[in-house]
Amino acid sequence: xxxxxxxxxxxxVSKRFGKRIAVSDLDLEVPxxxxxxxLGPNGSGKTTTIRMIMGILHPDEGSVSLFxxxxxxxxxxxxxxxxxERGVYRKMKCLDLIIFLGEIRGVSRAEARRRGGDGLDxxxxxxxxxxxxxxxxxxxxxxxxxxxTVIHGPELxxxxxxxxxxxxxxxxxxxxxxxxxRARGTTILFSxxxxxxxxxxxxRVCLISNARKVLDADxxxxxxxxxKGVIALEFSGPDHWIGGPEVARVERADGGLxxxxxxxxxxQAILRRGVEAGAEILRFDLVEPRLHEIFVRHxxxxxxxxxxxxxxxxxxxxxxxxxxxxxxx
Amino acid sequence: MMWRNVxxxxxxxYLQRVRSKWFVIxxxxxxxxxxxxxxxxxxxxESSERAEREVAVVDATGVLYDRLAADLEEGGWRVQRVExxxxxxxxxxxxxxxxxxxGFVILDERTLSAGEATFYxxxxxxxxxxxxxxxxxxxxxxxxxxxxxxxxxxSMLRGGDLRVELLSEAGTGTxxxxxxxxxxxxxFLYMVILIYAVAVMxxxxxxxxxxxxxxxxSSMQPWHLMLGKIVGVAGVSFTQMGVxxxxxxxxxxxxxxxxxxxxxxxxxLVDLADVLPxxxxxxxxxxxxxxxxxxxxxxxxxxxxxxxxxxxxxxxQFPLVMLLVVPIIFVLPVIESPNTxxxxxxxxxxxxxxxxxxxxxAGGGVPAWQIALSFVLMAASVxxxxxxxxxxxxxxxxxxxxxxxxxxxxxxxxxx
Numbered sequence: 220x221x222x223x224x225x226x227x228x229x230x231x232v233s234k235r236f237g238k239r240i241a242v243s244d245l246d247l248e249v250p251x252x253x254x255x256x257x258l259g260p261n262g263s264g265k266t267t268t269i270r271m272i273m274g275i276l277h278p279d280e281g282s283v284s285l286f287x288x289x290x291x292x293x294x295x296x297x298x299x300x301x302x303x304e305r306g307v308y309r310k311m312k313c314l315d316l317i318i319f320l321g322e323i324r325g326v327s328r329a330e331a332r333r334r335g336g337d338g339l340d341x342x343x344x345x346x347x348x349x350x351x352x353x354x355x356x357x358x359x360x361x362x363x364x365x366x367x368t369v370i371h372g373p374e375l376x377x378x379x380x381x382x383x384x385x386x387x388x389x390x391x392x393x394x395x396x397x398x399x400x401r402a403r404g405t406t407i408l409f410s411x412x413x414x415x416x417x418x419x420x421x422x423r424v425c426l427i428s429n430a431r432k433v434l435d436a437d438x439x440x441x442x443x444x445x446x447k448g449v450i451a452l453e454f455s456g457p458d459h460w461i462g463g464p465e466v467a468r469v470e471r472a473d474g475g476l477x478x479x480x481x482x483x484x485x486x487q488a489i490l491r492r493g494v495e496a497g498a499e500i501l502r503f504d505l506v507e508p509r510l511h512e513i514f515v516r517h518x519x520x521x522x523x524x525x526x527x528x529x530x531x532x533x534x535x536x537x538x539x540x541x542x543x544x545x546x547x548x
Numbered sequence: 549m550m551w552r553n554v555x556x557x558x559x560x561x562y563l564q565r566v567r568s569k570w571f572v573i574x575x576x577x578x579x580x581x582x583x584x585x586x587x588x589x590x591x592x593x594e595s596s597e598r599a600e601r602e603v604a605v606v607d608a609t610g611v612l613y614d615r616l617a618a619d620l621e622e623g624g625w626r627v628q629r630v631e632x633x634x635x636x637x638x639x640x641x642x643x644x645x646x647x648x649x650x651g652f653v654i655l656d657e658r659t660l661s662a663g664e665a666t667f668y669x670x671x672x673x674x675x676x677x678x679x680x681x682x683x684x685x686x687x688x689x690x691x692x693x694x695x696x697x698x699x700x701x702x703s704m705l706r707g708g709d710l711r712v713e714l715l716s717e718a719g720t721g722t723x724x725x726x727x728x729x730x731x732x733x734x735x736f737l738y739m740v741i742l743i744y745a746v747a748v749m750x751x752x753x754x755x756x757x758x759x760x761x762x763x764x765x766s767s768m769q770p771w772h773l774m775l776g777k778i779v780g781v782a783g784v785s786f787t788q789m790g791v792x793x794x795x796x797x798x799x800x801x802x803x804x805x806x807x808x809x810x811x812x813x814x815x816x817l818v819d820l821a822d823v824l825p826x827x828x829x830x831x832x833x834x835x836x837x838x839x840x841x842x843x844x845x846x847x848x849x850x851x852x853x854x855x856x857x858x859x860x861x862x863x864x865q866f867p868l869v870m871l872l873v874v875p876i877i878f879v880l881p882v883i884e885s886p887n888t889x890x891x892x893x894x895x896x897x898x899x900x901x902x903x904x905x906x907x908x909x910a911g912g913g914v915p916a917w918q919i920a921l922s923f924v925l926m927a928a929s930v931x932x933x934x935x936x937x938x939x940x941x942x943x944x945x946x947x948x949x950x951x952x953x954x955x956x957x958x959x960x961x962x963x964x
Contacts (some may be wrong), residue, residue, distance in 0.1 A: 304761060308760055319556060320764075323557070323764065324767045324769045
């Protein structure tokens with residue numbers, strides 16, 4: 220084992236189910252202490268990837284290592300896992316469930332009881348410790364599961380769609396907790412199809428589409444390198460000058476427009492045209508592209524259609540009607 | 549490390565089950581039900597008919613009363629003697645109407661020669677009462693007739709005695725053949741093995757369908773989880789049977805005598821104590837249960853792991869139920885002739901052993917070496933089943949979708 224190996228490393232990992240290829244030749248590296256988002260539309264292979272990291276599925280090809288060593292040896296004590304399908308023992312009392320899940324990961328019962336009680340207090344479930352899990356709402360169950368996931372103080376958290384099924388208020392609570400863990404140096408790998416969330420939380424992103432990795436980079440660097448591509452525009456007056464060979468697409472965003480430029484498109488040309496046309500330019504800003512836009516650029520609009528669905532405000536293309544009537548076409 | 553895991557699973561499984569309402573109800577209700585089944589009818593029958601059991605006997609023959617009275621008392625009647633006179637019948641009718649006696653019987657010449665008599669009563673006595681009365685009269689008449697000829701009537705009427713001297717060494721069992729113990733025990737084994745093995749299957753299936761298993765398996769090996777489940781359920785079964793055993797022992801040692809003291813008429817219950825198995829048989833019974841449970845629970849755990857829904861599991865467990873039903877079908881002939889080659893062969897097949905070997909032992913006697921051999925074979929089977937079932941479990945527990953075909957199962961076993 221290399222004590223300084225990355226928290227997660229996948230090398231050439233592939234997985235097939237019958238004829239369907241779920242994950243194809245995937246390389247992924249999550250350095251220690253980093254929050255990494257695994258992004259992609261439904262069915263793109265996120266959960267399969269995570270299950271292979273957790274040893275629930277075995278890759279047909281390729282290798283998995285955690286902290287530079289054999290994953291089977293470190294997983295139990297150093298990794299916390301929240302699966303997408305969140306099972307519970309419904310008849311158990313909340314605290315008992317947490318203690319049990321701590322116990323099988325090597326935490327003593329007394330310690331698990333103490334930590335579990337703290338966790339319940341912290342997430343506003345103090346009065347529910349002795350209630351059966353089945354009496355809790357889904358959101359509350361999810362909190363209990365999260366407490367159990369971190370009961371053994373893992374160095375690496377692997378969360379599969381941790382925010383799905385939570386109302387906005389609780390999403391914020393969970394986000395805060397994740398940020399808290401990040402501040403303490405915990406490595407976090409989580410999958411999501413919510414680009415907004417990923418943008419807020421991640422330092423690194425890995426985009427998957429159709430079983431293949433399309434992008435794997437540091438989010439800040441990625442945004443910087445993609446910066447040239449998007450102009451935020453506000454103006455009054457004529458608008459015929461907007462369209463041109465440099466502009467690939469126009470989107471509504473932030474109360475104005477986003478012009479997405481073609482590869483190597485010259486933004487100065489657009490500005491000149493606008494001035495000549497007599498428009499009053501209120502804002503002309505080279506912006507950081509949104510993660511969604513980057514994803515669309517790399518994976519194609521079809522793939523992003525799923526992944527971007529919840530992002531109606533920034534994601535819908537100019538001139539396209541609401542999704543309902545759009546689907547009928 | 550491993551044992552801590554397994555211990556956590558065992559503890560969870562055990563406590564969850566023992567704390568459940570169903571466990572408490574079934575544990576307490578079963579013995580109560582058994583007690584009720586035996587005791588209550590007798591108790592009620594005895595206590596509700598006090599006046600009716602009062603009977604006067606008019607013995608016109610002059611020789612039957614003593615014998616008959618003893619017999620009737622044993623059968624639950626209270627007898628009083630009334631001398632024969634021309635007014636006796638009228639007087640007794642009046643007393644019956646007043647409710648002093650339940651009825652009266654008159655014995656005459658026909659009683660001596662044919663065992664016939666007339667019972668006068670306001671209400672029709674129940675069939676059991678009629679039967680005890682009738683047979684008591686017939687026995688008394690017969691005993692009288694036999695003794696006149698110098699025959700030992702008491703011995704004859706008991707049914708004589710047939711001593712059995714075995715010429716072969718086959719039957720070395722120390723206990724006498726006791727059909728009820730053999731048959732009821734075999735059936736009880738069938739039930740408890742099935743109930744608890746199915747409990748293991750359900751627990752496995754529940755973990756699988758609720759998806760909790762994904763979290764658990766990421767923290768421990770599937771094989772440990774399976775072991776923990778089985779041991780946990782075994783613990784529950786021991787607790788339950790322990791409660792039954794203790795309450796059974798208390799019932800026979802304390803309950804029965806006090807019942808008899810309070811209700812002398814229930815004396816016939818004492819025969820029951822003769823039917824109860826001794827300590828040796830009980831130990832063997834527990835042995836058969838333990839091995840039977842571990843064999844079948846392994847198989848049932850594998851079935852639970854390979855299915856995704858309750859319905860699927862119902863179908864998939866069919867072969868296993870058959871394996872338990874076959875010995876039940878054979879248990880009668882095996883008890884009756886425990887040392888035929890067929891009985892020997894079938895009872896040595898490990899999956900049939902618990903029920904059939906029990907039937908043979910309780911039913912008559914089996915050479916000790918065969919009992920020893922059957923336990924060795926069962927122990928080997930437990931290990932073999934654990935190996936195969938553990939592999940099926942490991943692959944199946946995380947599978948969703950269609951139930952595997954037999955070739956697929958075989959691949960799981962080979963590749964796991």
